[in-house]
Amino acid sequence: MIRRVPSPRCMRLVGLPALLLAFLFLFSQAVAAADGPIVSVSDLLANGEAYNNTAITVEGELVGDYGFRRDGFMWTQLNDDSYAREALVNGGPRTGANTGIGVRMPSSLGEDLDPVGGYRLEGPLVQLAGTWRYHDPERGGETYLDAADLVVIEGGRRLEEGPDWSVFALGAVLIGSSLVLWYQRRRSAEG
Amino acid sequence: MLIRPEREDFRIVAFALGRIFMVVAAASLLPLVWAALGREWHPFASFLLMIGIFAFLGQLGLRYQPANERLDWSHGMVVVALTWLAVPAIGSIPFIFSGHYGSPVDAVFDAMSGLSTTGLALVQDLDHLAPSLNFWRHLLHFLGGQGIIIAALVLFAGGGGLTLYYGEARDERILPSVRSTARFIWAVALVHLAAGVLVLGVIAHQVLGFEWKRAFFHSLMVFFAGFDTGGFAPQSTSLGYYHSAIFEFAALVLMVAGAMSFGLHYALWRGPRRALFKNLETRTILTTVTVTMVLTMVGLAVAGIYTSFQGLTRQGFFQVVSAHSGTGFSTVPSVELATWGGLAFAGMTIAMALGGMASSTAGGIKSLRVGLIVKSVANQTKQLLLPEGAVVGTQYFQSGRKSLTPELAQSAMSVALLYVVLFLLGAGVALGYGYGFQEALFESVSAGASVGLSVGITEPSMPMLLKLTYMFQMWAGRLEFVAVFALLGFLYAWVRGK
Numbered sequence: 001m002i003r004r005v006p007s008p009r010c011m012r013l014v015g016l017p018a019l020l021l022a023f024l025f026l027f028s029q030a031v032a033a034a035d036g037p038i039v040s041v042s043d044l045l046a047n048g049e050a051y052n053n054t055a056i057t058v059e060g061e062l063v064g065d066y067g068f069r070r071d072g073f074m075w076t077q078l079n080d081d082s083y084a085r086e087a088l089v090n091g092g093p094r095t096g097a098n099t100g101i102g103v104r105m106p107s108s109l110g111e112d113l114d115p116v117g118g119y120r121l122e123g124p125l126v127q128l129a130g131t132w133r134y135h136d137p138e139r140g141g142e143t144y145l146d147a148a149d150l151v152v153i154e155g156g157r158r159l160e161e162g163p164d165w166s167v168f169a170l171g172a173v174l175i176g177s178s179l180v181l182w183y184q185r186r187r188s189a190e191g
Numbered sequence: 192m193l194i195r196p197e198r199e200d201f202r203i204v205a206f207a208l209g210r211i212f213m214v215v216a217a218a219s220l221l222p223l224v225w226a227a228l229g230r231e232w233h234p235f236a237s238f239l240l241m242i243g244i245f246a247f248l249g250q251l252g253l254r255y256q257p258a259n260e261r262l263d264w265s266h267g268m269v270v271v272a273l274t275w276l277a278v279p280a281i282g283s284i285p286f287i288f289s290g291h292y293g294s295p296v297d298a299v300f301d302a303m304s305g306l307s308t309t310g311l312a313l314v315q316d317l318d319h320l321a322p323s324l325n326f327w328r329h330l331l332h333f334l335g336g337q338g339i340i341i342a343a344l345v346l347f348a349g350g351g352g353l354t355l356y357y358g359e360a361r362d363e364r365i366l367p368s369v370r371s372t373a374r375f376i377w378a379v380a381l382v383h384l385a386a387g388v389l390v391l392g393v394i395a396h397q398v399l400g401f402e403w404k405r406a407f408f409h410s411l412m413v414f415f416a417g418f419d420t421g422g423f424a425p426q427s428t429s430l431g432y433y434h435s436a437i438f439e440f441a442a443l444v445l446m447v448a449g450a451m452s453f454g455l456h457y458a459l460w461r462g463p464r465r466a467l468f469k470n471l472e473t474r475t476i477l478t479t480v481t482v483t484m485v486l487t488m489v490g491l492a493v494a495g496i497y498t499s500f501q502g503l504t505r506q507g508f509f510q511v512v513s514a515h516s517g518t519g520f521s522t523v524p525s526v527e528l529a530t531w532g533g534l535a536f537a538g539m540t541i542a543m544a545l546g547g548m549a550s551s552t553a554g555g556i557k558s559l560r561v562g563l564i565v566k567s568v569a570n571q572t573k574q575l576l577l578p579e580g581a582v583v584g585t586q587y588f589q590s591g592r593k594s595l596t597p598e599l600a601q602s603a604m605s606v607a608l609l610y611v612v613l614f615l616l617g618a619g620v621a622l623g624y625g626y627g628f629q630e631a632l633f634e635s636v637s638a639g640a641s642v643g644l645s646v647g648i649t650e651p652s653m654p655m656l657l658k659l660t661y662m663f664q665m666w667a668g669r670l671e672f673v674a675v676f677a678l679l680g681f682l683y684a685w686v687r688g689k
Contacts, residue, residue, distance in 0.1 A: 045526050063318040064426050065409075067400040075399070075434055077426065083316045088290055094315045096651050098427035102434050119231070119321045140436050141502025143523075163232035167240050167288055174243025181250035 041080035052134035059127045060084045063117035074110035078103045102144035114156030125154040195688030202257040207270040209252020216245035226323035234321045237288040268677030279303040293651040305331030307669035310422020310519035310643020317427045329415035336419025336552035387414040417445035420553045422519025422643030431522040450516035450547030471587045475562035483542035484511045490534030515542040517553035519643025529646035543642045554641025560603040567600035613639040620660045639664040
């Protein structure tokens, strides 16, 4: 079942007591969702075998696609990197490549989620509890998180990225100049 | 005595470059339209700038119409080498302005990797990259794999096509004229494009459950990267993103088709098909794929990396075909690939180094050369063992009976040796920076053979000299050295010639 917790972005507007209360609420929700220890995705990728078939909890942004399959499962990708917390387009720092894992969950868990992360889209920041499948023999050696519980820490949102007018103008000037050169060449060829 | 290039030589080169830039400017309209349709105005502006530069330089070049348009061998080679430097440099402009690259060098690195169909990447936060930029990355694979020059040959009937054609590392003319051969190559690509996108798209929608629009996007990107043996992927987890054996299989078919020579495509289309299996190149690649597959599988089994037969075969098979075809798709993360030691490492590295067939989109030493070298060594060994005066047959079958002359064997050995030197160069630089031998060699072979599999060395924080070395390897490896030497010779003659 999906559980939603208040977005921390909204909490900046309220006072300290409310923030503390919200923190306690968040914390209790996180504990409730976690069937196992919270593990970072980079740790999972580096030590995948050590966590095989154990209950773990991961946090991150859902990105890419929600693939609802006919077998009753939904597949997506969870990224646990700096971009999951602060998007590049919003001035977040560049910290290298993405750090993500595949996630499988019952379709019912994924039905009411906000749009998945992508260009100008911050996907929902979630906490997923489930079993880590490393080189799963039943799925041809795939590695993924078999999620059973999902908590939405922060909903997804749309981001803005306007045009760079100086780049636009420079491009237009160059194309205009090319057309002038082409016209001159054509005239000289005719004449 | 070296002869200094004259004004007319520069005019010939500039004019040919002008034509090619205009073709690239036209091709660049596709991502511009994509950005406009998706209302991605930030990338739209940078595509406009890139097209403006290509078109402006193209028109400038076309002003220098030479008295004789016909390119001789050295002109053609210089044009090819410069094209493969200039297009990544200018083609990196949308990447530079995207904010997803740490420096302009990183952006040029990815553009070179795209055009050379390598697939190593320095892009940061790929999962939030604009679809039009992702499309441009993959379109670079298509332009590089099918050949920008080939596109120019189809569009312009100018003289000197043969030298341009060979300059782009294509060894055989399939049809009587270069132009008709170029048309055939693009026809093969377009037929595969239609079929590949349809099949992958239907799988993505029906099996993976993607929306139609996203299914089309993924299928188009995977087609470009698979058929052109490139290796970029639309998501950061490469082909591991899809978690689907059937999708991987469809991509695998495209990789194999991409690694096949266009001569083989022609024979498959027009026949006779029986002769295909008599070809030295076909037999060689079947043998080397089998050997490297066995090496990798045994290595993985001995190391106990996969505990099930299905896991071992599916993951091992995919990774080896990806390496041998020079594609670079992966279903395992690079951090895990780095743990494949022993025989698995040997199998994968040898597969990458050997590469696909000649006149294909794949890189590496190429199967025909490997076959010729093995046959030549075998002939010499036989000659030593037989009584003096005995005659050893020196013929081989490759689209008909051909003679394995000492010059041909020497040429194949020289190119293979140059590849080994290229691989050692990258490995040496990485070793100098303290990377382990296994990782250094793997990544270097991947760059030099235009593969794109990574064990984690290629990342934005890697040393600048290593980035430049890999870029050189991608460029020289893709052009198979001849055009690179021609450019160096041209520049040397310009400075020191009389």
